[in-house]
Amino acid sequence: MSGKFETKLGVDIKKEALVSFQENHAIKPDVICEDIREVSDEILLSILAKQGIGVGELDCLVGGPPCQGFSQMRRLSYRDKSEVAKFKGYSKLAEDPRNDLILRFLEIAVLLKPKFIIIENVKQVKNHVLNGKEGGFIKAIEEVLGESGYDVTHSILNAAQYGVPQLRERAFVMASRVTKASFPEPTHSQEPDLFNTLLPFVSVEDAISDLPAPTLDTDELGGSSLTTYKSQPSNDYQRLMRKETSTFPYGHITRNYSEKIINIIKEMPQGKTWNEVSNAKVNDYENLISCIVSQTGQSREEVINELIVSEKINPVFYKKYYWSAYTRLHPQKPALTVTANANFLGSGPLYTSISGTVV
Numbered sequence: 001m002s003g004k005f006e007t008k009l010g011v012d013i014k015k016e017a018l019v020s021f022q023e024n025h026a027i028k029p030d031v032i033c034e035d036i037r038e039v040s041d042e043i044l045l046s047i048l049a050k051q052g053i054g055v056g057e058l059d060c061l062v063g064g065p066p067c068q069g070f071s072q073m074r075r076l077s078y079r080d081k082s083e084v085a086k087f088k089g090y091s092k093l094a095e096d097p098r099n100d101l102i103l104r105f106l107e108i109a110v111l112l113k114p115k116f117i118i119i120e121n122v123k124q125v126k127n128h129v130l131n132g133k134e135g136g137f138i139k140a141i142e143e144v145l146g147e148s149g150y151d152v153t154h155s156i157l158n159a160a161q162y163g164v165p166q167l168r169e170r171a172f173v174m175a176s177r178v179t180k181a182s183f184p185e186p187t188h189s190q191e192p193d194l195f196n197t198l199l200p201f202v203s204v205e206d207a208i209s210d211l212p213a214p215t216l217d218t219d220e221l222g223g224s225s226l227t228t229y230k231s232q233p234s235n236d237y238q239r240l241m242r243k244e245t246s247t248f249p250y251g252h253i254t255r256n257y258s259e260k261i262i263n264i265i266k267e268m269p270q271g272k273t274w275n276e277v278s279n280a281k282v283n284d285y286e287n288l289i290s291c292i293v294s295q296t297g298q299s300r301e302e303v304i305n306e307l308i309v310s311e312k313i314n315p316v317f318y319k320k321y322y323w324s325a326y327t328r329l330h331p332q333k334p335a336l337t338v339t340a341n342a343n344f345l346g347s348g349p350l351y352t353s354i355s356g357t358v359v
Contacts, residue, residue, distance in 0.1 A: 058114040084110040089143025117175040150175035161186035165207040205331035222250030271330030
């Protein structure tokens with residue numbers, strides 16, 4: 001979007017991810033659909049050479065290699081003879097086979113010698129233990145890149161502080177061999193700063209208030225004209241989302257939900273999480289049950305059954321779900337982190353319009 005970079009190559013094991021990756025670039029980059037650990041150095045160098053990029057000429061290498069959870073596959077023998085394998089930090093990481101994907105990324109970084117390197121991961125990676133030391137994982141990565149001639153730093157960044165309508169925190173490692181490594185200053189804040197230099201967080205309402213009601217099950221709106229929006233852009237974020245596009249976005253769909261699910265959603269105040277709501281409701285239910293038992297002499301089981309039948313208590317709130325299950329997003333705040341299973345209402349946040357439409 002900045003127009004300052006032209007993406008040349010992407011590697012991923014998932015075909016679907018690469019399709020999206022290519023579609024998001026006006027000039028489609030080359031892609032390799034394969035486990036990065038089985039892609040040889042020669043292939044990477046060859047593809048970049050055909051595009052006129054030699055060792056040390058790549059401006060930026062960006063990656064989000066998963067860590068701490070992938071067992072080691074068959075290692076290719078040449079990898080143990082690479083330049084990076086002799087580094088102290090590399091040796092520390094190599095002790096645990098689950099680190100193999102990050103090791104391969106570091107091998108490629110040392111091979112290509114880009115001017116900048118960006119590694120992105122979940123924020124918890126900052127606390128990962130290595131060799132008995134909390135934070136040792138990040139420290140070992142910094143050691144490898146430092147030994148290869150890079151200035152390195154790391155930080156936890158929140159996407160909401162940079163204009164994204166979502167509270168999404170991620171760990172980033174930034175490395176540079178041409179200048180001091182640093183991160184951009186936040187542009188947005190939850191509260192106005194002293195000198196009023198930061199913009200307020202972009203809210204859910206800021207982001208999607210111009211969208212029409214979604215279609216049911218099938219994507220009938222995607223690719224249609226911009227007149228599909230229910231209103232003209234009312235803020236900078238909405239204008240940005242329509243910049244350099246002539247069609248309505250894809251994926252604005254919903255699906256039917258059972259009456260049972262809808263009844264749960266109705267009892268969830270906007271902005272409150274499952275933990276908050278269920279704890280409060282269970283407390284109220286227990287007080288009501290105790291009061292009736294003491295007044296009538298009925299058994300607890302009889303009282304509970306009567307209250308369920310009369311719909312004065314909803315037993316679902318006694319269940320322990322993921323903390324953000326069925327959470328309705330607050331329109332005046334950024335969304336909670338969108339999870340991988342966000343299409344299931346029990347797995348993540350949702351937004352309901354005044355008419356009750358679930359998005």
